[in-house]
Amino acid sequence: MTNEVGASRALADFIAAARPEDVPERVRHEAKRSLLNFFAVALAGAHDPVLDSALATLAPFAGPATSTVVGRSARTDALGAAFLNAAGANVFDYDDTHPGTVIHPTAPVAPALFAFAETRPMSGADLIHAFVLGVEAECRIGNAISPGHYARGWHITSTCGVFGSAAAIAKILKLDARRTLDALGNAASQACGLVEALGTGAKSLGVGNSARGGMIAALGAANGIGGPDRPLEGVRGFANVTAEKPNFGKIADGLGTTWELARNTYKPYPSGVVLHPVTDACLMLRREPGFDVARIVSIVASGHPLLRQRTDRPNVRTGREAQVSLQHTVAAALIDGAAGLAQYSDARVNDPAVRALSAKVSVADDPMMPVEGAKLAITLDDGRVLETLVEHALGSEKNPLSDADIEAKLRMLAAPVAGIDVDGLIGAVWSLDTATDAGAVMRHVRP
């Protein structure tokens, strides 16, 4: 595969020709872990005010109520459900992360597939296969344009996610290679989402559109809406327009041999991933003998420069801002001994004790530290220093959540949503390979 031959066509050819039996078992297993994590975060986000607003916005225009909105009793049309469930799964940035691109890969893809599955019967094996291919498409495109694309200001989950959704639905529709290429081209016409919107409801429009737009892209291709021949690598195609010097080899090389989904990671905490090693360190050090919040004089976190660049935010006022605040994260974790959604509520952020402790937190650059590591040093009023080094944060590639951890995350996040059959949901996802009706999973996330 040379760059000249065309990354778009190579990707489309691969998707069109792919067979379920060519996907290794460990990748299919990772797909189910990703889906469990997806349902966990979608249930957590289901009643966020942004979701209420989005549902109210779409309701007057909604079509046949075929498809489940996760965690809600109302159904809506499949495009709307895809939009809402993608937005909900990502609203707290508590979902999965593809290392290297920081794409949240499942939110744009799984909601499109499940919403569509409720309108058009498909087997669980087919859904898993389409999901794997969708993640492959979005993450490989992301690899080709990273790190410049995100650095420039593109919300890469949204911009690349639409290709993932398009690829997945194209596969379900059994589109041939040319129509799959059209689906990718139709996706390119719809790729959107800005980093500037992070921390606001506007972010969720980009994420929701990625799932919805991908469905339109693939269904449109099936109905004869064609796209350009080189939507990714064309001179004015997606990659060249949104990034400097894309590496197109990363789209096509190793297709069918290496699997991006196998690298997926899951967040143990609903905060920016660079904060996770610091959070681990807080939860460890507060168990040290002699630890006492009241005696803390100062706290220094040392990490990769990204830690400072992304999270040195001493005076946040909302839970959403706090998710990317080192100062709040450290203070809340040390006081509460936890770093769950409760620690990122507006109330917790404005608690006087949390604010007082967060004022004692500072950050230092350690360019030798990997981004998944950090050091924490807590100085007490008797001069003692409690210190620890976390090399690989919980949930990172080298220290992944176990299957049991992911199930526990799902149970924790499902608990506040009344009427959810968690055991049924967990069972349905683990046995999805053999399900004849993939859409039936959604029964378990409807109260």
Added chain:
Amino acid sequence: MTNEVGASRALADFIAAARPEDVPERVRHEAKRSLLNFFAVALAGAHDPVLDSALATLAPFAGPATSTVVGRSARTDALGAAFLNAAGANVFDYDDTHPGTVIHPTAPVAPALFAFAETRPMSGADLIHAFVLGVEAECRIGNAISPGHYARGWHITSTCGVFGSAAAIAKILKLDARRTLDALGNAASQACGLVEALGTGAKSLGVGNSARGGMIAALGAANGIGGPDRPLEGVRGFANVTAEKPNFGKIADGLGTTWELARNTYKPYPSGVVLHPVTDACLMLRREPGFDVARIVSIVASGHPLLRQRTDRPNVRTGREAQVSLQHTVAAALIDGAAGLAQYSDARVNDPAVRALSAKVSVADDPMMPVEGAKLAITLDDGRVLETLVEHALGSEKNPLSDADIEAKLRMLAAPVAGIDVDGLIGAVWSLDTATDAGAVMRHVRP
């Protein structure tokens, strides 16, 4: 207004505070010319295969059938109608052009307003006012990022159009300044569309999304979906991410004093605007004594380098490609004495006589020539050269279509659509200022 104070907020403040009586009469008149031209091109595009495909794609998910799809008897939900009518109005690139940005300003804005007007009664005066403000928003944002944005590969009608639709619907909803800013932020999260897609159906997805996305942006803001404070001028905001060195003064300077809509232009021919002076020249020279297609030896068009860069396409095969082909345009205009939709059909492009003559056409750069001018020289087999210079193409800013020309364009394009009440439509648009129910106009574009 300095750049520091914030172009986004300045624009939102202006939109929220704007009063219909502050819009000069000549601008309101231009709005009606733009709407007449819009209905002309939307009727022309209503039965394009891309519209059939888009309608089929959306149909299974369509909501309450409140809103008219121009030129069709079926109605659909307002978001879908906005999408389809925007796509249809621009499908031939036969719509209006804002000089400088090459935005087609009406397609993203008018369809959103009319679709919404059929769900929520609004006066014609309010619709016209919202339309003027929407065009102001999209064209001023376009001015700030031109020419770099389009040159980079962004389909500026789609990317800026979403702000126009958002601003127009925000005004109809009477959003305050903060919520109008949120609408612009929600629009920024949805801005998409690539030049790579031109000439394919994928282009229409971007244009359709601009109208639909702007509605979502404004309705979402009304329902509480907030956006960032600086969606346009933020470091990772729309302008900085999609263009080099935006000029933010062009967004805010002169708001309420200068009106971008007043500069709007309308195409007499369904082809790239750089081809229009050449087309004028063809139609003139074929009336010269002694002109005979059979005796033509060679034809040379000289123009601004953009003429060559955009339209030197000697071997096109489809009507859509032919719309940006100098060779086909010259050949068909000289043979047929016309340059309407009929000259840009696939059949006409593949006609042997047209192809033979197009092989005799070449292009020369004349860097002194303005983009709206061109020279044409036809050499006959007796050595005679028929020559003419067009300084300002018909339809350009200095040689605009008259009101009667626009009415004639509408009559011509409405004629093939069965059951359209053209006289009623023309009357309804010219008297829109005094209409109590703006949505009633749509009755005239339904067969």
